[in-house]
Amino acid sequence: MMAGEYLDLVRSVVEMLSQDETTLDAIIEGARVRDEVPFAVMRAKRTIETLIEDVGNFVSSVETPEARRVLRELVEDLNKALKELEECQKNSEKCYSGNEVDMECVDCHYEVLSEVTDDLIHGAKTELKKISHSLKKKSEGGALIKSKHEEYKNAHAEAKKLMEFIKSLDEYSNELNAISMVFDNVSGSSIAPAEIDDKAIFILKLLLELAESGAYVGEVLSALTGLKSVTADPVDKEVKIDLPSKDRMKDSEEHSLPLQTLFYRYPPFEPISLEDENSVSGSRVWFVKIKNIAYYKHGPKMYVHPQSIKDLGFDPRNLIHDASLSNAYETTGAIYPEHIFKIKPVNVLEAKDGYIILAVSLDSRRQERVYIKYGSEFLKRAVKRNLNRSAIRDLYINELRKKGHRGKTYEPTDLTYAWYCTSGYGLSTDPLDVRCPFKGWCKYGNECGGRKWKRTRRIFPKVFLDVERSYSGIDNTNGFFSPIVGRNVLIEEKYPSAHLSMPESGLPVVFKFKVPFRRSLPKTNVIGFRIAPEFLELVVRTVLDEKALQSPELGKVLKYELWKGGPEVKLGDVLLTKFFIYDKAEKGFKTYDLLRRRSKSLIESYLRMRENLLVKSMPYNRLYFKRFLRWASEAILHSLAHAFLSYVSVELQIETSNLVYLYDERAGLVLVAENSPIGSIDIIGALNEWCRSKGIAENCYGRFIEEFLRRELRFLRDHEEDTVQYADRVKSVVSSVSGENDLEGLRKAIIELYKEFLEKGLVLDVHSLSTHLLLSSAGQSNLERLIEEKGLSVDTQKAHRYFDDVLLTAIPNYCVDGCTTCVVIDRGCTAGLGQTYTVSRKLMEFAIGVLLGEYPLRGPGGSYLKKLLGIARESVEAMSPYLDDEGIETLVELVEKGIHVKLSTRPEFVREYGEKLREAGIEVTEVRGEHDKWYCLDGWLLIKPTANMNLESESYNSFVIKLGGCK
Template sequence: MTGEYNYLDLIRSVVDLLSRDLDEIEEIIESARVRDEVPFAVIKARRAIENLIEDVEDFESEIESPEAREVLEELIIKLQEALEALDKCQKGSEKCYSSNEIDMGCVDCYYEVLSDIADDVIHGARKKLKKMIRRLKKGSEGGALFKSQKEKRKKALGEASRLHDFIEDTLNERANELNAIAQVFDNVSNPTNLFENIDDRTVFILRLLLELSESGVYVGEVLSALTGLKSVTADPVDREVNIRLPSKNSEKGYYEQSLPLQTLFYRYPPFEPISLEDRDGISGSHTWFVKIKNTDYYNHQGYMYVHPQSIKDLGFDPRNPVHDATISDTHETMGAIYPEHVFKIKPVSVLEAKDGYIILAVSINPKKRERVYIKYGSEFIKEVLKKKLNKQSIRDIYVDELRKKGHRGKIYEPTDLTYTWYCTSGYGLSTDPLDVKCPFRKWCKYGNECGGRKWKWTRRIFPKVFLDVERSYSGIDNTNGLLSPIVMRNVRIEEEYPSAHLSMPESGLPVVFKFKVPFRRSLPKTNIIGFRIAPEFLELVVRTVLDEKALRSPELAKVLTYELWKGGPEVKLGDVLLTKFFIYDKAEKGFRTYDLLRKRSNSLLKEYLWMRENLLVKSMPYDGRYFRKFLEWATKTILHSLSHAFLSYVSVELQIETSNLVYLYDEREGLVLVAENSPIGAIDIIGALNEWCKANGYGDGNCYKSFIEKFFRKELEFLQEHEEDTVQYADRVKSVVSSVSREDDLKDLRDAIINLYNEFIENGLVLDVHSLSTHLLLSSAGETNLEKLIAEKELGVDIKKAHRYFDDILLTAVPNYCIDGCTTCVVVDRGCTEGLSQTYTVSKKLMEFTIGVLLGEYSLRGPGGSYLKKLLGIARESVEAMSPYLDDEGIETLIELAEKGIHVKLSTRPEFVREYGEKLRKAGIEVVEIRNEHDKWYCLDGWLLIKPTANMNLESENYNSFVIKLGRCW
C-alpha cells in the first residue's frame, strides 16, 4: 500500500538529484538537516525554560536565605517574560516553520531570546548567588564558638553548599542546554532555492543511498531505499547499525548483524550483558556502553575502574586495555548523535579486559554521594579460559573455589555471566560467579554499614534495561472541540533517547544512566492517527475526582470509591492519585523512591499529609502553582494511559504489528497519537484505516469519529472486566492455606502489616504492593522498617524467619496485584517512553473514569457556572442550547461564542426571550421561544451532547452534574 503519495514521482526526483554534483547533494542534505531541526528546537526551547522555572521554584521552596529567595524570584519573573517573548517571536508562523519555508524573523528572534537568557539572565543570577556563597562562608569563619553559634555556622555552610550545588547542577546545565538550542537557530542560514520542489522523502532517500554507497550497495538495498519497504512483507526501512555479536560457531568468534537503532536498543540494550554464547561457551561475555554523565572514576591499588566520562565516542580511554567500543563516523549537532551517521557499534569483551572485569560506579543521588556499583566480567573466568578448559572442568574448579570461600548454597552455572550476585538493598550487582562476598565494600558506605550481610545470589538474571524516549512532532494541524479525530500524512516525528534505566534485583532501586550525548532518530514523513481531548475537559475530570463534595453524589461515589479487594479497605480514587503524585513529585519522577520510602512509617505518613494539605487546602482553592503542577501531572497521566491503550487498539483493529507503530502524547494540546514507525510512511496506516471503514460499513464522513468512539467503548469494557479479574484473584489468594495462617508468630506479623496499611489508607496514603514491600524492606540506620515494626509491636517472630516468609505474608495481607495499573491493563513491558517511571504516570482508574465521562456512563460534578462555561468554550463550530433560565453572565458567554464565529442557537422561556432576545439576535444568535419545557441540554458541534442539572445561570456556583454523550445529539 502506498497511500496518496506518488512513488513514481519520488523515484524520478531522486534520480534527478543524483545526477547533480556531489557537493551540491551534500549541501542539500546538510541544509535539510539543519532546517528540520528548527521546529523541534522551538519545542525544546520552551520545554527547557519551563523546566528551569520549575527547578528554580522547587529550589526556592527549600532555601531559607531571604536574599537568595529574592534573586530566585527575580529569575523566575525574567524567565516567564522570556516565554512571553518566544510567543511573540512565533506570531505569523507555526514553530518558525511552514512546509519548506523558514521564518527567518522568528529564527533570529528565538536566537536573541535564548542567548539573552543563557548569557545575561542566568549569568546575572549565578553571579549574585556566588557573592552570597562567599558571604555565607566568610560569616561562618571564626574561633571557639558557643553551641548556638556553631549551629548558626553549620546552617550557613549548609546553605552555601546548597547554593553551590544549585549553580553547578541546575543553572550551569540549563545554560549549556539553552546555548546548544540557540546554536541551532544560529546555524540556520537564509532560505535558498535549494529545496524548491524537493520533497523531504527525496532528501531522506538521498542520504540513505549515499550511506549505502560507502559500505557497498546491492540492488535490493537500492529498491528498499526507494520504496521505503524492506520486502513484500511491508516492513519499513530504517537506518541500521552493525553490531558485532559473540558467536560460538564462528572462527572469528563473532558475527555482524545489521539492526535499526530502535531494534538494537530493545534487543541488545546498552549496559545489559548480551545473552549469546561466545566461542568459549560463555554467555553474557559481551556488552556495550554509552558515555554517561552520572559516573565516577577509580584507580585503586593497580586496578583501573572505568567510567564512561573517559570514553571517546562510546569507547574507553586508550590507557585502559579494554577492547574498543565505538560508534564510528558520528557527528554532533545540538548535543546529539544522529543515527544516520552511525555505521558500526562494537561490543566490549570484558573477558579480555585488564583483570577480566570492569566496574561502573553510577551516581544515583549526587547530594548524598550515593552510588550503585555494577561489575561486568570475571577474572576467574578469564584465568580458566587461558587454560583452555571445557565447561565441565570450569564448573568443577568453580565448585571447589566456592567451598573454599565457605559457600554451602545451591550452585549455578559459572559460565553464564547473565546471572548475578547482588545487594538486596540495591547498591551493588556483579556478574562474577566467584563474588560470594560483596566486592564493593571498600567504596560503598552501605556495604560498610551492613558488613556485606545483604549480599546474595539467587537465580536472578541481569535486570532488563529500559530506554527513556522523548518524542516530538511537527506538521499536525491545530484542532478544537472536546474530542476531535486526527488523521494526517506527512508528519515529522523526532525521537530522542536521553537515558537508560534498570531496576536492581529484589530491591527495585531504579538506576539511571544519563547519556552524555542523547541518541536521536527521525521519521521525516510519516502518517499518524489519533485524537485530541480538550485540556479544559481533562481539567474538569481531575477536579471532579479530587472534589470531596462530588462524592456526596451516590452515583459518583460508586465510581470514585472502590474496595481494594472483596471485603478489603475502601479507597478514594483521589487518594490513589495523590499518593502517586506524592511519590512522583517528592521522589523526582519516581527515581528517588528509595530516599522517600526509606523513611520511617510515621515520617512517611507525616510528609504525605503535609503534601496533601499543601495541595488541597493551600493551593487547589486558589488555583495555585502546586495545584497546577498536580493538574499537569494528572493530565499527562490520562493521556499516557490512553496512548498505551490506543496503540494496542490500532495494532489489533488495523492488523499492524506493534513494532511498526509508535505512540506519543502532548499534555499541552491534549493529543494522543499513534504513528507508523516508518521514515517515509511506507506502511500507510491511513490506507489501512480507510479499509477498516469500508469493512465495517462506515461512510467517509463519520468513520474516523466512529473508530475513536469504538476504541473508548472497547477499552471501558475491558477495564471493567479487568477489575472483576483482580477481585477474583484476591479471593483465590485469601483462600490459599499457607504457612502464614498455620503459625501464630507469622499471623501476628501479618496482622501488624494489615494494621499499618489500614492506617496509611485511613489517611489517604494508598501504596501499591511493590511500594509497601519496598518501604518495609528498606533500612535506615541499619534497621529495616519491617524490623522496626516487629520491635514496636513486640512481636515474637524471628527476624530471619520474617524475611524468609515476607513475600507470603505480604501476598495474603495485600492480595490486590493491580491497585491502579499493571502489565495486564496500562503498564507495558517494552516501548514505554517513561521507562521505569511509567508506574507513576499511568492510571487505569483515572483513564476508566475519563472514558466513562466521555461516553456518558459517569458524570462530571462541580460548581455549575464555572464548569458549564468551560465546557461551552470547547465548541469549535456550533452550540445549540436548551435552557429554561438565564442570567446576565450566561448571555455574555453565548455572545462571546458567537463573536468567535461559532453558530449559536438558544431555546428558552418567553420571559427571557423578551428580556434578552434583541441583544442576542444582534450578536447573530438564533433565539427560539419554548413553553412548559424544563429539560436542559447543550449540543456542541452536532456531535457532543451535554445534559447538566445547570441552567445558563453562570453566576451560580451551586453544585451540578454534567452528563456527556458522544455521537449525534439526536
C-alpha cells in the same frame, strides 16, 4: 501513497543521484538541519515553560527576601521571553512550513534564547551566588554563639539550598544553549531546497549506503518502496555492530540492525548473551559515556574517568566507547543512527585484570552509588590457558570450595548471570564473587558487612532505553473531542538515558547519557484524537471533590474495595499517593529513598504534601496544584495511548512493533504513528479499509475512536472482576501461614500498619508496601522495627523467609490502579521504570465513562460551565431558562472568538437581554414553559447540566456529556 506521488518521489531521487558527491552531501546535511528546526522551536518553548514552573515552585521554599525577589524577577523575565518566542512565529508556525525554513523566525529564536541564557539565567545565578555566599559567611561567623545557633543553622541550610538550585539553572542553561546551537547551525548552513521532500532524502541516504557496500536488486527495491522485500516490515536506518562469533578464526561478525532493535536486543551496559570464540557468554558489553559515573575500578586503583581505560579501547573523544562516530554529533547535540559507523563492544576479559567495575551515582549529595562488575579475573586466566568448558567448571568448583561455598554451583562461562546485593547496591557477573566484592567501597558496607549479598545468581537485569517523542506537522486542533488523521508528520525520538531495575530490591539505576541518541521518522502517518485539556482538568477536579463522592452515581466509581471484603478507598487518595511517589521520588526513579523512611516519617511527609496541595478539596498552593493537574492529565493520556495502540494493532491488523504512540498533555493529544520513516505501511489506508468493511460512510474516523472508548470501558470493567477473583485466590493459596501463631501476629501487625496508612489516605500497592517494610534506615529494616515495636515473638530470619506469604494474606491488593494487564505497558513505553506512576487504570476508566455519558462531572456550576463552553470551536447552541450578566458576557466572548452562538430562553430574559445579545451577533429564540437545560457544542457534543446560564452562581451542579450528536 498514491501512484502519482510515488512516481514523483522516485523521479526526485533519480534526479538527485545524478548530482556530484559534494552536492549530495550538502543536500543531505541541509535536509537534516531543516528538519531539526520545528523540534528546536518546541524544545525551546517547553524548556522555558518547565524552568518557569521550577523557579516558581522553588520560590515558595526560600526564606531570604532578596533571593525571593531575584527569583520572582526571573519568572517575570522568562514569561516575557516566552511571549517573544511566540512573536517570532507570527509568519510561520515553528519556523517551518511546506519543507521551507523561515530564516527570520530562526534568527529571532536564536536572539531570544541567547538573551535568556547570557542575561537572564546568568544574571540570576550571579545574584543568587552572592546571596548564598553572604548567608554562608553569616552561618560561619555565628556558629560559636549559642543563642544564635538555630538562626545560623538555618542560614547555612538556605545557602546550601540556593547553591543546589544554581546547579539546576546551569543544566537549563546548557539545554537552552544546545537548542540555540541548532538555530545557529541553520543560519550558517545551506538549507535543502523546499521542493526536495524528506522521503526522497531518506531513500537517497539508503541508496548511497547500498552503493558503498554492494547492493542486491531486492535491497534497492526495499529502499525505493520503504518495505523490506520478504517481511514487509518498514525499512529504517541501520547501525552496524560487531557481535561475538563462535568461529575461532574470527572473534566477531558484523551485523546491521535498526536503532530500536539494537537498543532492545543489545542495549548498552548489558552483557551480550551470545557465546564468543571461547564459549563464554556475556563477555562483550558496549558502553556509552554517562553524566552520573562516579568512578570505575581498573586494577588496584580507582579512577575518575571511565573513558581512560585505554587497554579496553575506550576512546576519550567518542561518546560511545570503542565505536566509530562521525563528528556531526558535535554540532547537533545528539547522536543519530547515521552518525554511528560501527559499534564494537568491549571484551571485558581483555581488560588487564579481566574485569571492570562501574560505580554509577544514584544521589551525589548523599554519595550513594551502585557498583556493577563486568568480567572475571578467574575466567580470564582460564581462557588464557585454553581450557575447555568442562575443565573450567572443575577448576571453578575447586575455587568455590576454597572460599567455603557449599551452595549451588553455576555455569562459570556464563557472564550473563550475576550475584547481587538484596538492597540493590551491587551486581557482579564474576562467577567467583560468592561474597560481596564491594563492601570496602559501598557507603553501607561497614553497616552491612556483606550480609545482604545474595548466595544465588540471577540473570543480569534487562537494560531499557528511555525514550521521549515529539512531533511536527499536525494541524492545530481544538474543540472538545476531535479525531486526528495526518500524513507526512515528522516525528523524532530522543533517547536521553538507559535504566535497569536491580534484582529483588527493584532499585532503579539510571545511566544518564552525556549526549542523547536521536532517531527521526521524517514523513510518517498518524491517527489519534484530541481531548480538550480543560475537560481533563474538570475530570480530575471531580475525582478530588468530597461532595462528588456523596452522589450515588459517582460513589460507586470514585470509591472501591481494594479486594473482596477489604477496605474501601477513594480514587482521589490513590491518585494523591501516586503523585506523592512520582513527585517526591523524582518521577518514581528514587522510590527507594522515599520508601526507606520510617512509617511515621512516610505518613508525615505524605500529609505535608496533601496540605500543600489541597484544603477541603480546594487548591491551596496553586502552582503545586497546577503541577498535580498536569500530572493527572498526563496519566489519563498515557494510559489511553497504550490502550489505543493495542486497539489500532488489532483492528487494523498491524504488528505493534510497527507502531509507536505519542501523547501531549499540553494539547491533549493521543496519537499512534507508523514506526516507518516514510510512512510505507499506510495506516490511514488501513483505517479507510476498516471503514469500508464496516459500511461506515460518514464520520468514520470519529466512529473508530468512539468504538475504541466503548471497548476499553468494557474491558476495564471486566478486568475489575478478574482482579477481585485473583486477590481471593491468592489469599486462599497462601493462607496456610496463618496457622503459625508467631506469623499470625506479624500478619495482624502488617494489617494494622496498612489500615493506619489508609486512614491517612496513603494507598500503597503490595510492591510499594513490601519495599517499604524490607528497606533499612539506621541499620534496621522497617519490618524488624515493626516486630520490635509490637513486641512480637517471631524470629526475624523466619519473618523474612515467609514475608511474601504473610504479606499476600494480609494485603492481597496486587492491582490498586493499573498493572501490566490493565494498561498494556510493553517495551515501547516511554516512561520506563516510572510507568507505574504515569498511568492510571481507574482514572482512565472514569474519564472514558464521562466522555460516553455514563458518569457526570460534578462541581461549582458557574466555573465548570464556563470552562466547558470555552472548549467549542465552531458553534454553541444553548437552552437555558435563566440568565445573568456573567452568562451574557460569556456568550458574547464566544462570538468574539468567531463562534456561532444560538440561545433559547424565557420571554422575560429575551426582553431584558435580547437587544444586547442580537447586537453581539447571537441568535435569540423565545421559549415558554421550558425547564430543561442543555448546551450543544459544534453540533455533536451535548452537555446536560443542572446549571443555567446564571454563571455568577457557584452552586453545586452535575454535567452529563454525550458524544455523537445533540438530537
